[in-house]
Amino acid sequence: MSVRNWDDVCEKVVVNNLCIGCGLCASICPHNNLRIEFNELGEYIALKQGEKCPDSCKLCLKVCPFAAEDQDEDTLGNELFSNVSGMKHTPETGYYLDSLIGYSTIGGHRENGASGGMATWMLETLLKENMVDYVACVSPTQEAGRLFKYVLVSEPEQVRSCSRSCYYPVEMSEVIKHILSNEGRYAIIGLPCFCKAIRLAMQLSPKLRGRVKFVLGLTCGQTKSKSFAEYICALGGGDPDCLRQFTFRIKDSGRPAADFGMKSVCRAGTKQVYENVVFWTEGIAPIWCNRYFTLNSCNFCDDLFAEVADVCFMDAWLPEYSSDWRGHSIVLVRSERLWSLFKSSVEEGSLFLKNSNIRDVILSQQGGLNIKRGEMRERYHLAKKAGQLVPKKRIHLCHSRVSFGRKRVVKMTWIISEKSGKEWILAKKQLPDFHTRFEPYIIHFRRAELFDRVSRVPKGIVRRLRRVLRV
Template sequence: MKDFSLLLSEVLQKGICVGCGMCAGVCPKHCLAMDWNILGQYEPQPNSISECISCGLCIKVCPFYEHGINEDGIGQKLFSVIPNIKHTEETGFYLGAFAGAADEETRLNGASGGAVSWLLKKLLEEKRIDKVITVEPCANPEKLFRYTIVSSPSDVDRCAKSAYYPVEMSGVIREIMAQDCRVAIVGLPCFIKAVTLAKSFFPKLRQNIHFTFGLVCGQGKSRMFTEYHIVKMGAEPQDVASFTYRKKVSGFPSSNYAFEMVDVSGRRIRKMWSDGIGDIWGGDYFKQKSCFFCDDIFTECADAAFMDAWLPEFVRDGRGTSLIISRNSLISQLFSNSGTYTDIPAEKVIESQYGVVENKRGFIRYCSADMDVTLKKRDFSLPLSGKKIRLLQKKYKNACFVHQALAQGDGWIGRIDRRVRGSLFIRLKKQIKQRLKQLLGK
């Protein structure tokens, strides 16, 4: 009970639980269960807390509890002894970096260039792993996506697309701990950190989890982010049969994709990123508070990290292109020998995600000093202008406003709409003013 109280006071009450579910997954007495809170985020709820034996595992595997070791320390233990390993402040350790895309079918079906799906299928086909822990879509409006365990290349294809939706891994972790198999797991940086922490306490996880693959992450969104867009697209959340976040549209660059919803009647509705979705995303509306206090962009604890190629030479190709950071010699070899992926300097990989680096690490360095969260404040050399710092502060206020609007209940969409319109109007006024000055030569 004492350890759950620590989890409650140091993580949950501070609002920095990311909802990964590892605490519930490893609890030997099943004292915790993951459920939705009023913000549309997962968090552990007391299940049979009277059975708690104060083992401390729930807090020991939490990626947002201050353990005294950050990603630098974890990466040092995992990767520093690998021959020819390199290191940058932004990426952590790395062996190599690659750019490219999978075969056309995998590429068009997956996120960015389909590199994660290509690699997972390759590992299954070569019998280097038996199963994959990944995220699949669900035909359930209360849970549109969930973690699952798959064992065939066709199932990997079914799970290929991006999901900007909360998921938790308590169930799949319990399942894998009860099996003897070789597994690869795909997750966000905080999830992979939780897996890495758990492996240090559970020999079964060390034995079974052979590869960890991370997805470069700028922020996690609550469930209400999706429900907001469902309503704005002219439907109701309870009527949704499926939701796609990265529908590639012919004739558009890879940075302008569509959200696509299919309702229970089969009606298909599409909305482009440029039609307002980007304003909600970029304004940090519906962003989880924990994400403001995470400085891991390139999944520094993972064997490889995957991301979109947000670079001028790639972004015009609407089919998508992947960039990969590898920290594993086998993974590097597979990409090097693929014939479709080429080496790329790590500096180009960092450049492709530099906006995310500025947002995440800039907030922690310049905006979080007076907040009751001391987690992971690594000292990065990241000079930012006063204008950029004020923008980061505004984004945090946007996220807090959404939390308040959701807590107030009915009418939250209208309250958020008014704030978004106000922000867009202010931005438009500034742009007009700047343009007039240019025209008048002032």
């Protein structure tokens, strides 16, 4: 990949279907040569809009999380955190000062939060404590075709309208442009790859470095195109073309936290025509887990825990917590200032937090890790075999091989993520048509799963025999 001298991010990243659509390149381009737009699959991508770039620039490539070659999460993390006293490290999580589990006790945070409402608490507290002037977070919009976007917020109350997770494309070009042209102290929340793009840009731009005071991360297993929300809307009986509002994390006191709902509101004109909630166990689980509508770049991401962020928030997907419908957050803290804030807030009672063993934190994300790290080498192998360009990632952290049976499953999940988006558009967002078109892929996928299960039987028997013989 490094052999060729690429001109810009469109030529190297977008053409090779590796753009995550974060928008950092468009905000930092000194010639305003890039813009971010949705492609036909409902994914944000960078597009060229100006003259040919000067050979000496290549700033867009230097800040792209899927193009930067000299810096990875290890080098960035080392520079940011390795000298902090008391800092610990695991290969899975990167650096951390402390790992905590709990929730915000401030009314509304946990109720309206994705998990324990900790991210909302953090953003709100940074403003209340005058540690920043603005926070950049993601807000619902009600705009047709763009249901969520990054916004800059200066009032603690406004932060609450941005609660909950957004499994929908968002991009940062506008907010980063604003930060570059307006003085102030800012905090930004984002997915791991977005945090990496921000850190890369902060290294190159003294203005960003001076103004961005905190980078907050969300753990991420994968992110989705617009089609994911449209599909769930159709699953609940709505018309995706009339989708105007979507809420990804609805809590229900009758269900465990892991069985959360997703709500669609469809409107024709100004009249509300349809509203529906679909729960995780009502058809969302296979779509999420089998990676329908997942962006291709997610196949080449090795960072689950936003390793370059000052703090990382995630769901407590552990049996003792995931049954509680109200939700618990796990927090990995890397910044000393934020750590003190957590500690004082626990003492004051606005947070309920206790220490969590780092092994439990890793265990809570084992499923995501298995896919990101466990299967990355196989995806690299498949991509290279198909002559595709692969980004430089920390392949040394990824398991050496997947089992013979699992290889087929890895291949099929990749095919599902690629083909689902295309077939959804070809089916004109009609659920029955989509399911008919997609049936052959599902048959292959089920066969691959069965083959995987059967191929593991001899190993299982040997394991059991050994146990019996030892007894």
